[in-house]
Amino acid sequence: MRLTQAKIERIRRINAQTIHLELGLIDEALYRIKPGQTLLARLVDASGEPLAWDPYLREQWWPLGMTGQNTLLVERPANPRYEPGQYVSLLGPIGEPYRFSQRAKNILLIAYDADPTPLTIMLTWLLRNQLNVTLVLLGRARHYGTDHLSAEVEVIRGEDGLEWDDMVMTLGWADQLYAVVAPDDERQNFKALLDMLLDRKVVIPQRFAYGIFQPPTVCGTGACFACALRMSNSSRPRLTCTDGPAFDLLNVRLD
Template structure:
């Protein structure tokens, strides 16, 4: 992980809730993969004191596009300090045909960068938006993506079939109580499938990450058998078969 300066070249709005920052960066971030993030701070601000986790949605030579809440104010020309890449790329199975992405009452931004990568590898993608995730506009997403909106009980049309067909599932939940919310997702999938195999159902964890390199233990997650893991170095996607929810 290295630190670099980036410049906000453009700010584009998806809708009132989401905007994208087009950053000019050093080329070592060109290889950033779906699942990896950067820890960012505007160069002229110390508020918030800790760096924020920014999720790339696209990367190209010397360019990084990140998605941010629409309520925050950014200006072209602003300088940003970036630390990254943080975390491990999402671990896809070798043989993969269908992937289910689920955003439960939170932004689906951590899932967005993976969509074009999956489609370019002829893998079909279903995106389910529940609760606050429905505020995310989907018109800009590739038309091949099947978008479903879930109701308050996390039900959506053909849910049993979608879950059964999926070779892997990546879920993001509201970060206020990730273990509790992922525990409910675990129970739901346990009802929908005879068994939940390893490397099938992944939770994408987004705890506050003060260091991003495994030094401060702030992002420690409990695993079964009394083990632990760190979201910043081993995550953000963690196989939910390994997680201890309570």
């Protein structure tokens, strides 16, 4: 992990709520950042000093990967404070890449009442590796505009709860599932998701259902334990910032 500085070269709005920032002057150490790894970012001035209204905690930014022009694409909520030419201090990469099963052909992504960005950033990689992808948008996530996504991605919009048309068929089709839920009560929301899966599937195998956890990331280095998760298969907590962000939901204590 390194502390580096980049510059916002371009900003592209991709839907009503979301933009892509294209970052230049990227340190070569970040060229191989993988889906699932994030950056702790804050806007700075040209000399690297935080801006006067800078928040105490760095923001967690989700990169989509490098472009052909040695710039790094990052997906962010639309916010007028981002401007081309701004400098950004980046700490990262944070965490481990998502682990896809080598046998998986069909990947199900579920965003429930949460911004789907931790899921959409993996789409390019999944399609490049010829995996079939279905993205289910539930609750407030169903308002996420998807016109910018590849037509190869099947998008299903459900309702307010954890239900959608043909859900039994979709769950049976999937070889692996990744989900994000509202971070306000993340464990409770993941428990509701796991209970729904247990109701609909006879068996949930290990390494099938992964939750992408997004607790406040204070240090990003494994030093403060602010992001610790209790595990059901070990007395040792796991840290979202160094071991995550994705964990098999069967292994996390969600009570």
